Amino acid sequence: MTPISHTPRYLAILLAMFAVVPWSFAAPPAPPSNLVAEDAPDDVGDQVNLSWDAAPGEVAGYNIYRKVVVGDQISGASQLESVGEETTGVTEPVMPEGPDGPVRIEDLSFADDEPIASISGGETVYLDENVEPGTSYMYAVQAVSKTLEVSPLAITEVPVTPRWDWINKSKLWFLFIMVTISSVVILFVLIAKSGRKVKVRKIAGLEAVNEAVGRATEMGRSCLFVPGILDINDIQTVAGLTVLSNVAKTAAKYDAKLEVPTARSLVMTAARETVQGSFLSAGRPDAYNEDDIYYLTDEQFGYTAGVQGKMVRDKPAACFYMGAFYAESLILAETGNSIGAIQVAGTAMPSQLPFFVAACDYTLIGEEFFAASAYLSGDPEQLGSLKGQDMGKLIAAILIVLGCLFSTLFVVTQNQKLGEIAAYISENILGEEGLALNDKQVAGIKMEMVQYEKDQAFAQTMEQSKKTFLESQKAKAEMIQSRDANEQDAQGGEGK
């Protein structure tokens, strides 16, 4: 019988086979290449960086395996011996010594292991944060296809042993600069302490503090001190409190009322201590009222609204804004201005400084704000620290000038040494590349120089071709012009 009636069934089976064949016979993906495991720098030896080149073709993900090994100082692979695998913090022997002696690196098997991590196919780096310092590890990575087929393992060539770093080497220059500046500050503090007079320029904003408190006293109105909206762990708040200490002392002397609304409970507590101490040292402990230093809210604009309302209702004669401010700076300063208060502001928020400059009578810009405590107290120890700051500025200025100079000279002369000095200043001294120029940096400079030469040569060639091009265009235009002129002449002749 002719199997015509069966044809659709055979066809269906055939189609099904075609549909299945590409999947069931799909080759497993190729493994990733160039797998490298390196000790993560500047840590306590608890991290290993893994990187590899992506496996060719479409990869859904990668499985990462790790094995504890003995003998990281191997001179040959045959000395490598696998002793166990860390799984849940317990080291269990999973790969005993082979019958013929230590297991060779090539024979390391991860076949029975569970991956320590599985990551997506788009990634080619992994940070293993679950390793012990001083222990050696071998890693293996395998690619996983979308049909969950796995590639052969790519295994690291040598074991990696994470090391404990006592100091972050990339930040050594920063440490050196900080120690230098700190030493200079301490030196000048000691010099000032020994009795040598320290000359400090007049800061109008700080001179105005006494004037402002005096004015408030004369007018019989209060002084308002706003210590910013950040917590006590911000150095600007601490600097603000040191200014508050001096303002409070003046207020106590003049018998003026001082109010301090705060946006943080800890700032309120610290401000109370500060003001109480100032009143005590001014000989007016009886005038201190802790209710004048109060908490409003942590919410930025809620606090702003509260202080603003206080200003409008009580109309303080002097307003001080000393601390960290954000968008509320202008709202507060403008409200203070509208009630006619004398206003002194100080902050290290560069974005808020223009607002304070526009709306306040006096503004302490950045470093002036931090110098306020020393300036107001007149304490020679503190004044000495200002001189130390000046030395810091000198170091910064020298580095800026040298950096600009060497960078410019490198661009002009293309001298490798100059390039290295410029790179050293910007990437090592001011960056995080450590104490010495590394090979990568030197290679980068060389590459830059080669590229520059290539660009110059290419530019010359292109300029030449441009010249030729323009000349040919000019010649073409002249030819067209003369042809047109000839045609016109010819037409003119025919006309005649």
Add this chain to the structure above:
Amino acid sequence: MIAKRTIPLLLAAIVGFLMLATYFVPETESYGATAMEMFIIISAAAMILGGGNLLKINLAKMSQRRPGWGYAGITLAAFIGTLIIGLFKIGATPTAAVPGHSWAAPIVQEGAPFWWIYQYMIVPLTATMFAMLAFYIASAAFRAFRAKNPEAILLLATAFIVLLGQVYAGYWLTNFLPNLQHLVDILPESDHAFAMIVGTQLEGGAAWWQVNYDGLSFAQFTTLQQEIVINMDASLNDWFWQFLNGLRLENLSDIIGEVPQKAGFRAIVIGIALGVVSTSLKVILGVDRSYLGSE
């Protein structure tokens, strides 16, 4: 004295040096993190002090009928209401894990009264306060830009340029000065799209042989297109053209922002960084003790 001065100074010094060390010594990072956690715990505990103070001050104000006592009542009602609703998670839908107990629901749950208070009361109020900033900027600018002295005149002129540079008026006022559009406009209309794209690349610093258009490089352009590129490059790199182009208000505004403003900003930031180092050092070493109360 020891409790009030010595112990706090000692604590400040220890924690200060520890936080400093975390930046340089990897081993101390975990100790630094612990110190920060301690700060958060202390800070949270201090909230009780803050809340207590808020209650005390506002209750006193209400009971003494001081001016503005009504506001104190509103503050207290809002504070206590939000506290109770948030603390007891009133109206929150219980989770499947702990059915029947709304207090086990997540703190922020869409649709719950606490979420509603935040979403429909705090957010609009905050936005309102923030929006008021626009009016304050206008009034501060009006006062700051009064030409009282040479510095104020300079500030006024700079502000005028920067403000105009941000709006269409600035473009319109100095549109007679050359720009890329002018170079494009003198070409036949069929070349406009090409000229604009390659001109933008030339303006961005590309060399004339580096420009590309529609996936084609310079060498693949037609002769006419190559001529356009070379002519535009010559015009755009002419110093006088560049000078006049720089005088356009939108460009002048950018130059002010990128050069003098940035230089000044960086100088301020360097000063601030040194001030932070100095102040921190004074606090850590106990040279400046004024934040603990004066001597």
